[in-house]
Each structure stands twice: as structure tokens, then as C-alpha cells.
Amino acid sequence: MPLPIETLLPDLRDALRVHAAVVLQAPPGAGKTTLVPLALLHEPWLVGRKILVLEPRRLAARAAARRMAQLLGENVGETVGYRVRLQTVVGPNTRIEVVTEGILTRLLQDDPALEEVGIILFDEFHERSLQADLGLALARQSQQVLRPDLRLLVMSATLDADPIAVLLANGSEKAPLLTSEGRSYPVETLYLPREDHDRIEKQVVRAVAVALREHPGDALVFLPGAAEIRRVATHLAELGNTSWEVYPLYGDLSPEMQDRALAPAGNGSRKVVLATSIAETSLTIEGIRVVVDSGLSRVPRFNPRTGLSRLETVRVSQASATQRQGRAGRTAPGWCYRLWTEAAHAGLAPFNAPEILQADLAPLALELAVWGIRDPGELAWLDAPPAGTFAQARALLHSLDTLDAAGKVTSHGQQMATLGLPPRLAHLVLRGKEIGQTALACHLAGLLLERDPLRAPQPELLDIDLGIRLEALAATAKGRAPSQWAGMQADRGALARAWEQAQHLARQLGERRLVPDPDPAAAGLLLAFAYPDRIAQRLGQPTQATSTERYRLRSGPTAQLTGHQSLGRAEFLVAAHLDGRGNAARIFLAAEITKQELYTHFKEEIERAEAVRWDAAAGVVRAQATERLGALVLQEKPLAQTGEVAVREALLDGIRQTGLQVLPWDDGTEHLRARLGFMRQVVGDPWPDVSDAALATHLDDWLGPFLVGMQRLDDLRRLDLAEALLSPLAWTQRQELDRMAPSHLVVPSGSRRPLDYSNPAAPVLAVRLQEVFGMLETPRIADGRVPLMMHLLSPAGRPVQVTQDLHSFWRTTYFDVRKDLRGRYPKHHWPDDPLAATPTARAKRRGT
The missing domain is CATH 3.40.50.300 (P-loop containing nucleotide triphosphate hydrolases)
Incomplete structure (x- = not known):
């Protein structure tokens, strides 16, 4: 039965004779993948050149090549061949090459003009993979700048095709859009x-x-x-x-x-x-x-x-x-x-x-850098790379020595790109070669390019140590592929593919024979080259009480090991695989790295600083020399000598963190603070604000000078807090404080009674009623501006009247109060005329 695409092939050939770019939309089963390349094989504009067919997956690339060869009655590798990672089946007479996306990018980087190619077919473009978008952007620029005769054909079954036709426009004219209707069968x-x-x-x-x-x-x-x-x-x-x-x-x-x-x-x-x-x-x-x-x-x-x-x-x-x-x-x-x-x-x-x-753009950023582009806006995209993610990708490339200070690709970056690996793994392999660990680097990269070859019935039973996987890979390399390893199920296929990947990398690096069992001791170091941001330090001491160990990543967040892991006692490790959940991230693959390896290979990135800081847990100022790698503390040791100012600042910081309640407040200092607050309310500036917020804000000014020789919270007990509170006052202000906001008042009985300023709007004088006999008017403070709130007390010290109008009290309310007090306190003197009576501080009349 004829395939639906066959009726459209004449129109497609006509369009490509006139236009350099065409969009073809055809439903699944229409036959576009295999029939279109064959239909174009003998077009006059293709003479002497090849057809490249881009497929998103290796399986599809091999299957498409086999089907086209079958339709020609040939074997793959004759007229039709394919190139995928680790496998190339082409011959001297190959005219149609089916390639995967990474291969197309590599061909463009090696020869931007693609002199041997007449047309590129982007099949199944609706999948919108990162490499397909990149390949189309690079091919389009190559067409516009170097090869105006290069044809581009974008094909898909399910795609909003109009935006692509606009992207591939020739001036104001959109690229032709051809549509095949129907499918093979309902x-x-x-x-x-x-x-x-x-x-x-x-x-x-x-x-x-x-x-x-x-x-x-x-x-x-x-x-x-x-x-x-x-x-x-x-x-x-x-x-x-x-x-x-x-x-x-x-x-x-x-x-x-x-x-x-x-x-x-x-x-x-x-x-x-x-x-x-x-x-x-x-x-x-x-x-x-x-x-x-x-x-x-x-x-x-x-x-x-x-x-x-x-x-x-x-x-x-x-x-x-x-x-x-x-x-x-x-x-x-x-x-x-x-x-x-x-x-x-x-x-x-x-x-x-x-x-x-939504992808990591580091591979794309590397390819653009090799192409000579720093700004993705120089290329035409269906969807431009997000600016933030692209900037982060370039920052990673800088950390991998892929870009120089000017943002141009380095020779190291050029080498990385030729390997066809993700940037991190390419850096790992090349650095491994530099330090004489080529075999181990190839083994590691081979494993990390595959899915984890070890599985366990429960996640917590899976040992995450990459060293165990290197041992299983070594056994596979020696012809003893295991089905079980270290108590876990082993995927022989994954191990075999990892070994094949490792051998391919070794050949790319010029190694004739790959050692099957390199020493895995440097695995953590090689991982650190690839994942410098994922070097991690254990938090606290290892414990048997829990099956979870927490680690701090160099980049700042924390991650955890779950289950009783062989790496759980490692002080430092490098995480190759994490699940991206921020501070709840779980580590799935890792290897141990030693502190000495960090000092040897990352010494230029270790920051050394002398710091005087507050240790909240111990309540003390610590003066230490610290060596850090990002968020990781490699070493701390006490400083022999410390500046007095730095200690004072750290102690002040500790007081701010702990709160003002840590200072040695007592009744006297609280009373003084209340009097100062009263003056601030009554007079205003220049009287200091002694609220919690203001005292904390200006801690350096009023408290700092009194902390000489102190570095612990316990030392604050020696602090003269009253003098510190008074320190912002001039001498005249201190005299004014005593005059306008006295701490005590002498009452008619001759007693000296304290004033309570806790409510600055109405300071309180609490005094026994008998002590103010003869006092006609309510006492005033602040140069007579503020009457005191008088709490008149019984002989037992309980309030019997609260008033700011003592004169009125004597004339009216006193007699009701007197009647009640005479009943309760009969042995006390309750005169008929309190203004003529003698005040007394005694509890009872003399002789009783």
C-alpha cells in the first residue's frame, strides 16, 4: 500500500529546487523518515554531495538507515549509512548519512561550511531537543554566511510548523510549508x-x-x-x-x-x-x-x-x-x-x-563558545536560551577552565568539545590525563555516561560508593561481567556499555590499550575536577544511631546519605549524582576525597582569612585563622594575638544575636532606664532613646567602650551597666536628670520613697497614707510639668486609693477610706483632720 507521503514528494522536490529551506508536516506513519531522503537522492542540486538525516535517538537512526538500505536492496554502509556515538557504519559510496544530534554538531564544528553536504533533514523536530535546536541554529547561520546553496528541511508529525517557517524565512518570505494528510491506517x-x-x-x-x-x-x-x-x-x-x-x-x-x-x-x-x-x-x-x-x-x-x-x-x-x-x-x-x-x-x-x-545549558554554552559566540542572540532560535540559565552555564565553564577571562574558549575548552562529552566529564577526562590517571578517568566517565549499573531492592540498601562500581567494571573488562556485586544486582549490559565507552575515550586520548583495572584511589579527586561545586564535607561526627549522614556542599546547600553507607564515615566526598532538592538533596553516587588532595589540587581556590567571630553555641568570641574552600571549612586554628577592637565588635555581635536580656539588668538599672525613657518622652531630644530597638542599633556607642577585656557572655557580669546607660549624657544632663526625674521623693513623714517610671506618662509614688498627712497638693516633677500618680497604701502596703488630685482626696474620698481603715486597723491613728495631723512612718501609734 502506498505511503501517504509519496503523493507529496513531487511538490517537495519542486520546493527544494527553488528554496533553501522547507518545512514538512506529516502525520506518524506517513513515511517521511525513509522515503524523503531516497526521493531527494538524485536531485541535480545534490550532485557530488551528501544528505544528512538528523534523528534524535540512536535506535531511530539505526532503524531508519536499515530500512532505507532495505528499500534500495543494499546493506547498511553502502548508499545509506549511519553515525551514532561509538558506532559508525558508512562507506566510500555513502550518500545518505543518518546521524544523531551530537554528531551533527560535531560535523558543523569541524567544517562550518559542510562542503560535502547538500541538505540537512531535521527529522522529528517536534521533540525540540536541545541539540536539535542548536544544530538548526548553527546550520542556519552556516547557510546564511557560508553556504547559501545548503538546503535545510525540517520535518515533524506534530508541530506548530508556522513559527519554523518564519524562522527559516528568506527575507520577508516565509519558508514553504508542505503538509501530508492522513496516516497509513486508521x-x-x-x-x-x-x-x-x-x-x-x-x-x-x-x-x-x-x-x-x-x-x-x-x-x-x-x-x-x-x-x-x-x-x-x-x-x-x-x-x-x-x-x-x-x-x-x-x-x-x-x-x-x-x-x-x-x-x-x-x-x-x-x-x-x-x-x-x-x-x-x-x-x-x-x-x-x-x-x-x-x-x-x-x-x-x-x-x-x-x-x-x-x-x-x-x-x-x-x-x-x-x-x-x-x-x-x-x-x-x-x-x-x-x-x-x-x-x-x-x-x-x-x-x-x-x-x-528547562535543561542544563552548559553543553550548549560550550558549543557556542567553540563556534565563536558569546551572546546566543547572534543566532536565530525558535526559543532563545533563558538568560539566567545561560549565564550560570558560562559560569560553570569558567570554573572548568573552558573560558578565559574575556569569555573566549580556551585551548582546553577546544579539546573538551572534541570529545563529544558533557563539559564536566570532558574536563574530568582531560585533567585525569594531565595527572597520569587516564585509565581511571576513562573508566569513571564510562560509568557516569550510563545509568547506575547497580540496583538494590530498597533504595536504602544501595551503596553509593563509585569505587564499588569501578571494581565491577574492572571485572567486566576482564571478561567476568557480574550479575551480582557487593550484595547488589548488577546490570551486565550497563557495565558492558560503560567499558565500551571507556575504551572509546581512551582511543580518543591516544591510548592504544586501556588498563582494565586502574587503582580507584584517585576517583574522588577526578570527580572533584568534574564537580568542583559538589565537593562535600560531613557535618558533625559519624554516628551509628541514625542511618542518615548530612554533608555540606562546597556551593552551600546540604545533602544527605541515606542507609548505612560505606562512605558515611568519610570526612570529604564528591557527589556525582544528586536529586536537585536543595537542602534536602539526596546523594546517589559519590567517591571519597582526602583533605590532602584538596590542598594539593585546589590550593589556588582555598581562601585563607583571619576572623574574630562570635560562637553562639559556646557564648564566647573566637579568634581563628580559617581556610575555606567555598562553604567548606578545611581548617581552623586559634590566633595567637587578636586586636582589641575586633574582639569587642564580635562580642557586640554576640549580644545582638542573643538579645539585650543577656546584659546584667537589675532593679537599679531598669529604674535608671525608665527615668531616661521618661526624660525622652517629656523633653525629647537631645535625651537618648533607650528602647530595645534603639539600644540594639547603637550598641557600639553606649556599650562598646565598657567591654574592654571581655570576650564571653559570663564576663558581662562585671559590666557597670548603669554607667554605660548614662555615658551618652553630658554632665549638665546628669544633673538635670536628678532634678527633673528624681529617683526618690522625701514625703512629709521624712521617709525617702522611690518613684516608679515604668509608665513614663504617669510616674508613680507609692506611699502609706499616714506618711502624707498634712500634704495638701499632689507632688510634681519635671519642673512641675508632670503630676505624680499617687498610690496611697494601707498599713499593710495595699493600695486604698490611686489619685493625681491629693487635695480633692482629702476633702472627699478620705472619709470613706478612713471608715474602712478604722475597722480593719483599729490600733492605727486615723484623724478627723488629716491636713492638721502629724505624718508618721510608724505602723502604730506610740504606746500601743
Whole structure:
């Protein structure tokens, strides 16, 4: 049956004869990936040049090349070949090369004009990977500046194509947009809403059982990751249906295992392929009639605040759901089961979020630096790199010696780019070579390029030590690939791929033979070259009482080891893998580094300072010489001599942190402070503000001079706090304080009674009623401006009257009070005329 794209091929050829850039939109199954390159092979403008087909994944690149070679009746490597990382299958007569995204970037960097290339096809551009966006931006500039005859063709099944047509415009004229209608075969969509109480794996298994019971053909099941794939495979096996053969399909599998999933099922059995998003595009899996879509995908999310990435499970977009659905209609009519509701489908995001908006931009920043660009705005982007994330990426490159002070790429950075590795790992490998640790660096980089090869039934049982993984890799290199290692399950495929990666890196570095078992002792140091911001120091002493150890990262946040880890007693380690949750980050892979290695290899970055600081826990000023690496304290030792001013400032800082209550307040100083507060309220400036806030703000001025010879909180007991409070006053002010706000007042009985200024609006004189017989008017202070609030007390010292009008009290209220007091205190003298009576401080009349 003809593929839908075939009717559009003449229009496509006509467009490319006239235009340098074209956009092609074709639904899944239309045949664009394999038929378009072949249709262009003999165009006159292509004579003597090649076709580059960009595929986002290695699996899709190999499959597309094999299919095109099959259609030509040839083997891969003749007219059609492919280049992916670690594998190149091309020959001298190859005209169509299917490449992955990193390969395209490398080809452009090596030859910006791409003299041997006539056209670049960007397949499945809707995935909007970081490398695809970068490749298109670089190719577009190359076309505009160096190669106006270079053609660009952007292809996708599910994409808002108009913005791309605008991006590739020739002046004011948009690039032609061609659309292929229809798919190979119809697909019926069925919605099976998920049940909240069940894990997704169990619901997927139920859907697979229903789908295979009701429909013919094989099934393709989309799951978010390898862990879910393993669990679903286990559940399907438990059903005991021998007519099914289950095949996993995800990026970390070996090419042989991936090819098994793509091949037809044998012996008349039915095939169930459990796949991640890797199977969404550019693949025709023989026999698939049914798709079961969990609706989930696992994507990396970069947090610019922490500088860490973590995988998040997210809902797919409508575009991805359409791509997945299309896998069921490639060879015959099919059915797609979606584990969500039709209403929920309408609420999904229309398209995938571009990776450039949420990824670590360090690889992109390095490639742009090698291209000669510091400002991404010099290139045309569908979505420009976020300024903040890009700036952070360049800061990382500076720390890896990739950029010089002027922001230009260094020779070291040029070497890093040629390795085709993430910048951190490229730096690790090159620094490893510099210090004679090439083999270990290649082993480490090989491991870190793969998913962790060790697994445990429970997360807390997984030992995070990279040294253990290096030992397992050494066994693999010697031909003894383990299935179990150090009490954990080992992924032989991952170890084999890590060894292959390590050998490839060694060849790139000019090593003829890679040592299979390098000494892992320097693993932490090499990791520190790659992850200088993730050098970590243990907080506190190791303990057996808890299974969690906390570490401070050089960049500032804390992270933790969970479970009883072999590295839990390490004072310093380097975290290679963290989950990006700020101060709650968990370390998943790490290696120990020694303090001596830090001093030897990071000595230029260690900051040395003499500091006099407040130790809040001990309540003392510490004078220490400190050596720090970022937020890590490598060494502290006491200073032999310390400046008096610095000690005083640190002690003042301690008082501020602790609060003014730490000072030796007593009744006398509190009373003095209240009198000063009264004067501030009555007179105002220049009387000092003695509120808590003001005293704390001006602590240096009024308290500082009295702290000579003190460095502990305990020393404050020797402080003359009253004199410190009075220190801002001139001599005349001190005299004025005693006159206007006296501490005591002599009453008619001759007693000297204290005044209470706690309420500065109404200072209080508390005195026994009998002591003020004969006092006609209420006493006043502050040069007569403020009457005292008189608390007239009983012989027992309890208030019987509160008044500011003593004269009125004698004339009226006294007689009622006298009647009550005579009943309660009959032996005391309660005269009929209090103004004529003799005041007395005695409790009783004489002779009683």
C-alpha cells in the first residue's frame, strides 16, 4: 500500500529546487523518515554531495538507515549509512548519512561550511531537543554566511510548523510549508481512566490483558522509565500466559536487545513491547496493532538555583500522545488505549516543552563558545536560551577552565568539545590525563555516561560508593561481567556499555590499550575536577544511631546519605549524582576525597582569612585563622594575638544575636532606664532613646567602650551597666536628670520613697497614707510639668486609693477610706483632720 507521503514528494522536490529551506508536516506513519531522503537522492542540486538525516535517538537512526538500505536492496554502509556515538557504519559510496544530534554538531564544528553536504533533514523536530535546536541554529547561520546553496528541511508529525517557517524565512518570505494528510491506517482510540488507588503498573497490565484479548496483533506499551518496565514485565509474567513474549525497549539497552524488540515475534507467539518515549517516533515495530499508553514520561528538569538536574515523571503532551497513538497504525488498522479520560486529554499541553527552556545549558554554552559566540542572540532560535540559565552555564565553564577571562574558549575548552562529552566529564577526562590517571578517568566517565549499573531492592540498601562500581567494571573488562556485586544486582549490559565507552575515550586520548583495572584511589579527586561545586564535607561526627549522614556542599546547600553507607564515615566526598532538592538533596553516587588532595589540587581556590567571630553555641568570641574552600571549612586554628577592637565588635555581635536580656539588668538599672525613657518622652531630644530597638542599633556607642577585656557572655557580669546607660549624657544632663526625674521623693513623714517610671506618662509614688498627712497638693516633677500618680497604701502596703488630685482626696474620698481603715486597723491613728495631723512612718501609734 502506498505511503501517504509519496503523493507529496513531487511538490517537495519542486520546493527544494527553488528554496533553501522547507518545512514538512506529516502525520506518524506517513513515511517521511525513509522515503524523503531516497526521493531527494538524485536531485541535480545534490550532485557530488551528501544528505544528512538528523534523528534524535540512536535506535531511530539505526532503524531508519536499515530500512532505507532495505528499500534500495543494499546493506547498511553502502548508499545509506549511519553515525551514532561509538558506532559508525558508512562507506566510500555513502550518500545518505543518518546521524544523531551530537554528531551533527560535531560535523558543523569541524567544517562550518559542510562542503560535502547538500541538505540537512531535521527529522522529528517536534521533540525540540536541545541539540536539535542548536544544530538548526548553527546550520542556519552556516547557510546564511557560508553556504547559501545548503538546503535545510525540517520535518515533524506534530508541530506548530508556522513559527519554523518564519524562522527559516528568506527575507520577508516565509519558508514553504508542505503538509501530508492522513496516516497509513486508521487507529481507534479508547479511554480507560486510571484508578487513583492503584499503581500505574497494575493498571497497565490490566489494559494489556484486555487489549490482547479483544484485538489481534502485537502490543506496544508506553511507560515512563526502565523501573516501571521491569515491574510491568514481572506482573505480565505472573499472569502465566505463554502466548505472549515480553520485550523491553529503552535507551540503556544494548543495540542487540533493542533490535530484538523491533523484530517480528517468532513461533506464532504475540509480542508485547514495553517501551519508554524512545519508541514514540521514527520507528516501525513489526506486528504492532495495539498501543497501551500510560500517559507518562520521564524528563530531566534543571534547577538553576541549585545547579542540579533531576528526573521528573510528567504527563505527556497532546503531540506526544498523537505520536504514540500513531505507532498502532503503521502496518494495519490499530487500537490505542489511553489510561486517562477524554476530558483529561483536552487539558494536556498541546506540545512538548522545548528542552532548551528547562535543561542544563552548559553543553550548549560550550558549543557556542567553540563556534565563536558569546551572546546566543547572534543566532536565530525558535526559543532563545533563558538568560539566567545561560549565564550560570558560562559560569560553570569558567570554573572548568573552558573560558578565559574575556569569555573566549580556551585551548582546553577546544579539546573538551572534541570529545563529544558533557563539559564536566570532558574536563574530568582531560585533567585525569594531565595527572597520569587516564585509565581511571576513562573508566569513571564510562560509568557516569550510563545509568547506575547497580540496583538494590530498597533504595536504602544501595551503596553509593563509585569505587564499588569501578571494581565491577574492572571485572567486566576482564571478561567476568557480574550479575551480582557487593550484595547488589548488577546490570551486565550497563557495565558492558560503560567499558565500551571507556575504551572509546581512551582511543580518543591516544591510548592504544586501556588498563582494565586502574587503582580507584584517585576517583574522588577526578570527580572533584568534574564537580568542583559538589565537593562535600560531613557535618558533625559519624554516628551509628541514625542511618542518615548530612554533608555540606562546597556551593552551600546540604545533602544527605541515606542507609548505612560505606562512605558515611568519610570526612570529604564528591557527589556525582544528586536529586536537585536543595537542602534536602539526596546523594546517589559519590567517591571519597582526602583533605590532602584538596590542598594539593585546589590550593589556588582555598581562601585563607583571619576572623574574630562570635560562637553562639559556646557564648564566647573566637579568634581563628580559617581556610575555606567555598562553604567548606578545611581548617581552623586559634590566633595567637587578636586586636582589641575586633574582639569587642564580635562580642557586640554576640549580644545582638542573643538579645539585650543577656546584659546584667537589675532593679537599679531598669529604674535608671525608665527615668531616661521618661526624660525622652517629656523633653525629647537631645535625651537618648533607650528602647530595645534603639539600644540594639547603637550598641557600639553606649556599650562598646565598657567591654574592654571581655570576650564571653559570663564576663558581662562585671559590666557597670548603669554607667554605660548614662555615658551618652553630658554632665549638665546628669544633673538635670536628678532634678527633673528624681529617683526618690522625701514625703512629709521624712521617709525617702522611690518613684516608679515604668509608665513614663504617669510616674508613680507609692506611699502609706499616714506618711502624707498634712500634704495638701499632689507632688510634681519635671519642673512641675508632670503630676505624680499617687498610690496611697494601707498599713499593710495595699493600695486604698490611686489619685493625681491629693487635695480633692482629702476633702472627699478620705472619709470613706478612713471608715474602712478604722475597722480593719483599729490600733492605727486615723484623724478627723488629716491636713492638721502629724505624718508618721510608724505602723502604730506610740504606746500601743
